[in-house]
Amino acid sequence: MGNEAADRRVEDMLGGSLEVLRQLPEGVVLLACEESDPASGWEVLMANDAALELYALPADVVGAGGPELLRQTGIDEAGARQIAETFRSREAGNITVLVTRGDGSRVWATIELTPLVAPAADESVSLWVAVSRDVSAQVENAHLEQVRLDIERRARLALSIVARVSDILQEPDSSDVLRAIADLVTRQVVAWCGFFVLGRDLEEVERIVDRPDHRRRVTAEDLARDPVLELLEGNVMRTVRLEPDAHGEPGTATARLLDLLAPRLAEAPEAEGSVLVLPVLGRLRALGLFVALPYHGPASARISGVLGSETAEESIAILPDEVGTVLELVARRVGMAMDNAQLYAREHLLAETLQRSMLPEQADVPELDVWTYYAPNVEHAQVGGDWYDVVNLAEDTVAVVIGDVVGHDVEAAAAMGQLRSVVRAYAQELADPATVLSRVDSLVTGMRIPRTASLVYATMTRRGDEWDLRYARAGHLPALLRRGSEVITLDEAGGPLIGFDGGTRETAQVRVRPGDVLVLYTDGLVERRDRGMRQGLEELIQLTRGVHAPDAAGVGEELLQLADAPEDDIAVVVIRVPGGRGQEEDSAPRRRRWQLPSDPSSIARARQEVRRACAAWDVADVSAAELVVSELMSNAVMHGWGRVGLRLQATSDGLRIEVEEGNPAPPVTREQNTSRVGGYGMHIVDRLADWGWRPAPGGKVVWARVRR
Structure with a gap:
């Protein structure tokens, strides 16, 4: 447009109001848009002084309109697309965009587009008024509020993870407590994590253990070449970052840990590649290691289900420094629980050993x-x-x-x-x-x-x-x-x-x-x-x-x-x-149980009890039952820990014998060798009975069902 006919049309439509618009303190721009090209076919008919001041542009630049004005004001493609869509809809719209002023400064502006009059039947141009306001202060306040909200949500997420870790540590079934904690942190914070302890070698564990410490005396040279060993030998909370391509010197705890983590790194492509290692500290020493593979960049943690929200799931970015804080809090909490559990287990074992040693046979x-x-x-x-x-x-x-x-x-x-x-x-x-x-x-x-x-x-x-x-x-x-x-x-x-x-x-x-x-x-x-x-x-x-x-x-x-x-x-x-x-x-229950010492005399005692039970239950094949219980008890006495529990039960398909002791290692059927003395026990059991084993809270149970 930009011709006299258009100017007269604006004058006829607005009359004296046009002068009022020019005097308004808010930026007002009158626009003419071609219906066939709402993206670039629009021009500025009038811009008041407030609009020129807001954009810090001369009148001729503002009057150019279209893509040139968008370029001059630095409005991005998303903003331009919103303006075109508003023109196309022929309905009022509100757009907030970041504007580059003529002097180079940038402000947030909200542009309210309102159609003034639809085109006549013989015209293809619509008239619009655009009212612009500087809303930089409001946008900045909203941004600061969002930042504050994100910080609060991240803090709540970290606290909720630590609280959930505490809950898991209090649960009575602790057979896989460390695995449950690692799974929780893996879902929320890192690509993968796990707990490791140093026994005869470095190994991953799923439950709190109290194993003998096989550490040898180390020198300053050993610590200098083995950062993982240095963590285990110290009593200070800090994080060591390992790069897998460094491998570590052969024979060191660092090399062993990186070897164990190689499959984990291959299975976690979202991990950044480095390894974070933190000590799990007790009161006097490090009890183990907490190892994590962080994500590339911020971790996107799911809030729903962690913070107790029942709304739709939201995502929140966990920043790298916050990941370190969460990992440290988890390691400290697990260290306290592990130390207390081990101290309590040792006191309990001492008391129980003392008491059982005083109980007579x-x-x-x-x-x-x-x-x-x-x-x-x-x-x-x-x-x-x-x-x-x-x-x-x-x-x-x-x-x-x-x-x-x-x-x-x-x-x-x-x-x-x-x-x-x-x-x-x-x-x-x-x-x-x-x-x-x-x-x-x-x-x-x-x-x-x-x-x-x-x-x-x-x-x-x-x-x-x-x-x-x-x-x-x-x-x-x-x-x-x-x-x-x-x-x-x-x-x-x-x-x-x-x-x-x-x-x-x-x-x-x-x-x-x-x-x-x-x-x-x-x-x-x-x-x-x-x-x-x-x-x-x-x-x-x-x-x-x-x-x-x-x-x-x-x-x-x-x-x-x-x-x-x-x-x-x-x-x-x-x-x-x-x-x-x-x-x-x-009508009597056909089962028996005994607690026996881990002593060779218990083998004969077990055979005697089997004979008595078989006589009470009219079980015919007593010799086979005696032989099976003798072999199971021999293994428990020779290779087990602590006292031995013996249980018998007569069932419809045979006599079931169970022997429980404290060694969690499964029984092994050795390969037969005529040059070796012994080692035939489980082969004998295999000939006479169906047998198997299962883990128990204090070790394992080996069972056998003597066939009728």
Whole structure:
């Protein structure tokens, strides 16, 4: 346009308003746009002084309009496209663009485009008014607010990741706790990460471990050439960046780590290639390494599900320095948890080893069927002062004691050991239970043992086919005597706890006949938070009245049903006098369990228990079962750690034998070699039974099912 006809048309349409527009403080530009070419076919008809000042351009440059004006003002392609789309739509639009002024400065401007009048039937040009405002301050404030919001969101993301790490560390199932943490950080912050410890060699781990430290004495030269070893030998939180192409000197921990990470780098093309290594610090030393492969540039982390948002997923860029902060916080939190777990595990192992070493092995009492059981409260990883003892005092006399020292720690276990030794010493010299307890009470008071204890001490003396049972109690729950379908509560001869110097004590007496079953137990068998002690005792009496097993081990198994979820340590002694009227086995649970020491004598004991169980269950092929249990127990004693758990169960398709011990390494069937002594055990088991193994919280279980 730009001709007199157009000028007259504008004058006729706006009249005196045109002068008003020229005087407005906001930039006003009148435009004429050709309908056929909204992208470049438009020109400026009028621009007021405020518009010229805003753009800092002379009137002739502004009047050029079209692509030339866009070029002069530095409006980018996106802004030009928005302007053309607004013209094409014939509807008002609002556009915010970055404008380059004539003096070279840049401002944010909002341009409001409004159509004034549509073209007549015989015209192809529409008239528009563009009102421009400098909104740099608003845009800057919005940008600062967005930056502040992004910083806050990143901080919340980092805190949420660390909080989730803490939650994972508190979860009871810790078999793969480190893998779960690594997966969380991998999804949110880095391309891949994992935890490594130094045993005999550097290896990746998925759970908190407490393995022997095989580090040798290192020199300053060793540390200078091995940055990973330097992290492990130090006690300072810092990050070492390794470049894979550097490889590391052969034989160093750095070279070993880079070799382990080579497949990870190949599987993570989004990783930048370098490796971040942080120490996992304990109180005194580095316990391991936290290794991560960062992304190229900022990591895009998903907020939904991490911050607890239920809205659509959002993405937020995690900057490299923030990645380092998150990794350091995670490494510190895992280090604290690992250090606490290892310290607690060592204390627990010390206490449990002390206690189990003081527990006697079950004595082989002629003419009596004896079964004993002890289990610490594994749910809370505590060890208490429960103990039992079965001692042959003379050819026809047996002493039985069961007790409980107050507490669940090393001191309780130590007090239990002292008390057990005192009781056993007096039992060898004195025949009367009340006298034994009185002497024990006086000695314990003089020794100033800091823990009180309850116990039941009894002697059984043979009188023909029957036995005289004489007993005394020191604040302990009464023993039970089952005779047929009747249960007698042995609640006489009571007295105060050991350690209170209770003065004169009494002895009670009862005759035990063939077929009778004597049950002694600690409070862990009957005590629960959801029921009182009296109710638990009544349930135990009812259960004892209804047991059907023909042997002491079977009776014990049925009674342990009362302790499906024990909240305390449990010790149980069951003594059955052979003979009498037999019980029906059909309704009794056909399973048995024992805790045995890691000693060669346990192999013979296991064979004996298998013979007894097979006799009770009418299992015919006893020799095969004996051979299988002998081989499994031999492996557990020779190659296992800690005490050995033996479990038997009669099933419809055979006898199932399970042996549990603390070594997590799987059993290996060696290749047969006539020149080698031994190594045939699992081949024998393979011929006689179906067998396998599974991990257990404290090691592994090897099982075998002897085929019928």
